[in-house]
Amino acid sequence: MPSRQGLNRATPYFFLAPAAAVALVGLVYPMLRSVWLSFHEWSIGTPPESARFVGLENYRWLVADDAFWVSVGVTLAFALAVVVLEVVLGVALALVLDRDLRGTSLFRTIFILPMMIAPIVVGLIWRFLYNEQFGPLSQALKALGLPGVPWLSSPDMALLSVIIADVWQWTPFIFILALAALQGLPASAIEAARIDGATRWQTTWYIKLPLIAPVIAVAALLRLIDAFKVLEVIYILTEGGPGLSTEILSLHIYKTAFVSQQLGRASALSNLLLLIVLVLTLLLVLARSLRESRAGKE
Amino acid sequence: MPHIRIRDLQKHFGDVAVIAGLDLDLADKEFTVLVGPSGCGKSTTLRMIAGLEEASRGEIWIGEREVSRLEPKDRDIAMVFQDYALYPHMDVARNMSFALRLARYPKAEIDARIRRVADMLSIGHLLDRKPAALSGGQRQRVAMGRALVRDAGVFLFDEPLSNLDAKLRNQMRAELALMRKRVEKNMIYVTHDQIEAMTLADRIVVMHAGKVQQQGRPEDLYRAPANLFVAGFIGAPPMNFLPVRLDSRDGRPVLLGRDYTLPVPPARMAALAPYARRDIIAGIRPSALRQGRGPEGAPALTLHIELAEYVGAQSVLVTRCGGERVIVEVNSEQRLAGEGEQPFWFDPDSLHLFDPETEAAIR
Numbered sequence: 001m002p003s004r005q006g007l008n009r010a011t012p013y014f015f016l017a018p019a020a021a022v023a024l025v026g027l028v029y030p031m032l033r034s035v036w037l038s039f040h041e042w043s044i045g046t047p048p049e050s051a052r053f054v055g056l057e058n059y060r061w062l063v064a065d066d067a068f069w070v071s072v073g074v075t076l077a078f079a080l081a082v083v084v085l086e087v088v089l090g091v092a093l094a095l096v097l098d099r100d101l102r103g104t105s106l107f108r109t110i111f112i113l114p115m116m117i118a119p120i121v122v123g124l125i126w127r128f129l130y131n132e133q134f135g136p137l138s139q140a141l142k143a144l145g146l147p148g149v150p151w152l153s154s155p156d157m158a159l160l161s162v163i164i165a166d167v168w169q170w171t172p173f174i175f176i177l178a179l180a181a182l183q184g185l186p187a188s189a190i191e192a193a194r195i196d197g198a199t200r201w202q203t204t205w206y207i208k209l210p211l212i213a214p215v216i217a218v219a220a221l222l223r224l225i226d227a228f229k230v231l232e233v234i235y236i237l238t239e240g241g242p243g244l245s246t247e248i249l250s251l252h253i254y255k256t257a258f259v260s261q262q263l264g265r266a267s268a269l270s271n272l273l274l275l276i277v278l279v280l281t282l283l284l285v286l287a288r289s290l291r292e293s294r295a296g297k298e
Numbered sequence: 299m300p301h302i303r304i305r306d307l308q309k310h311f312g313d314v315a316v317i318a319g320l321d322l323d324l325a326d327k328e329f330t331v332l333v334g335p336s337g338c339g340k341s342t343t344l345r346m347i348a349g350l351e352e353a354s355r356g357e358i359w360i361g362e363r364e365v366s367r368l369e370p371k372d373r374d375i376a377m378v379f380q381d382y383a384l385y386p387h388m389d390v391a392r393n394m395s396f397a398l399r400l401a402r403y404p405k406a407e408i409d410a411r412i413r414r415v416a417d418m419l420s421i422g423h424l425l426d427r428k429p430a431a432l433s434g435g436q437r438q439r440v441a442m443g444r445a446l447v448r449d450a451g452v453f454l455f456d457e458p459l460s461n462l463d464a465k466l467r468n469q470m471r472a473e474l475a476l477m478r479k480r481v482e483k484n485m486i487y488v489t490h491d492q493i494e495a496m497t498l499a500d501r502i503v504v505m506h507a508g509k510v511q512q513q514g515r516p517e518d519l520y521r522a523p524a525n526l527f528v529a530g531f532i533g534a535p536p537m538n539f540l541p542v543r544l545d546s547r548d549g550r551p552v553l554l555g556r557d558y559t560l561p562v563p564p565a566r567m568a569a570l571a572p573y574a575r576r577d578i579i580a581g582i583r584p585s586a587l588r589q590g591r592g593p594e595g596a597p598a599l600t601l602h603i604e605l606a607e608y609v610g611a612q613s614v615l616v617t618r619c620g621g622e623r624v625i626v627e628v629n630s631e632q633r634l635a636g637e638g639e640q641p642f643w644f645d646p647d648s649l650h651l652f653d654p655e656t657e658a659a660i661r
Binding site: 199 | 348384400444448
């Protein structure tokens, strides 16, 4: 019966409807609102009706603003640096701890800990560590007779300090995913490589890494998307300073919205950020599907 | 000069001795099959020869070298794994050439070797495929090819056919038998399947509970099993065992069972001397029992037929004899018309006798 078939076909949509409704209210509405806002000039505290339509004015202002381009540069540098460092360190750690030795499970747990700490707390921890008068890092340098490092107060050092804090918190994310992937590898393929004459290093390079590469790629992509949106740790550590040296886009948006109270411009900014992240995501998804279709043909 | 010598090889996991002390001598270019039920230590033995498992004690000699502390790559071995263990991200050609590329062979040499082995295994048309795009049988061939291109001194096979379905397994078994004629290498093959062992081996080593039960040519093991375990393991359907007692009747020694009497094989008379009035286990193969009365004076057994299983050319009769189950293999053409009690006869020399305590054959 056609009507029954139609009903059957509708069933999945029926079950998906609640989730779709939540996504609509929680995701699509704010996004559309933000797009609407980016074409208006509006201050917090005034009624929305008072918002003035300004067309592309907000975007035009952004593109002409040096601070925006500095922020884009800082964001790119930060995101690339943390993702590369976290992938290299996380995978290296996973390779080292992918064995059954006494105590490895303890190490694994310890390495995962930073990821479980709230970002605000991570910021506070590192602010304490980096404190130039009383921080343990400065004390240690002093004890060794070395000059102090202006961790957060020098424009040259601040970005590096912020990168170190993020790498500390998020390397475990890559680590656990890489470790899970390594432990899921077929043991016999690795034994076959040993028989085939591969050294430990060659087995890692030619067998293990290529086999866990898809997992690493997804994990790195997730980290990259996250790195573009990071806010709390940097806010606590430097508030974007000194100068604009650590003012990444999300912080720039926050300041534009809540310090300068320019909500229209802030919306335009966040739409641009969304666009950047979207393009990045699509590029990586595209690269992946390209590689997969090529692999399928082989 | 034995090509592989194993002396007092042991493997312990904690307090558990998986291999309790193994001695083997495998001649050069011999196809040796380690066979036994799962958990008997045959795979562990193979993995110790390969160097994938460290020996707790003992020595392994390959040729003139003691290899038991060497890395697998330094032992001059190639291995075929049960689950094939192909590298999923490499195509067939790269899977096969991996070892040669690591050893930095010239490209022309690598190509020539792959071409030769691929032709031999008829996988030439698969060289640019990934393992995921291959059937089970094709993967099996590639795994074999990867071992063969190495041209190593010793080939190790760890249950290579057990992941294939029955039909493919028979086909691959035949191809293996052909291949081993062409590739004159020392091969060690592990299986739990005694038919594979019988058809492929120059020498069978039967293992059970971490010990070698018996080793020798397939026909020797079949004809003269050294103990109860080997007698029950080698041969399908398995040997029938009947508990008897050595007694005498009318001044002549006989083997008395509950409802049956078996003759004493003349050749065993001397060996049986210490067993007077003691329990013995008599074994007789299902194929040694023949229907009917037989020639004058031939020993007879009356069997109660419970079930006849038609297998094809052969039929298997499930029968009872004085409370013991006895399996008989008969030619389907001559299958009995009736059921119930039927006479059977056998050659007294086909009887096997075992000591029930030591389980060793009485010869």
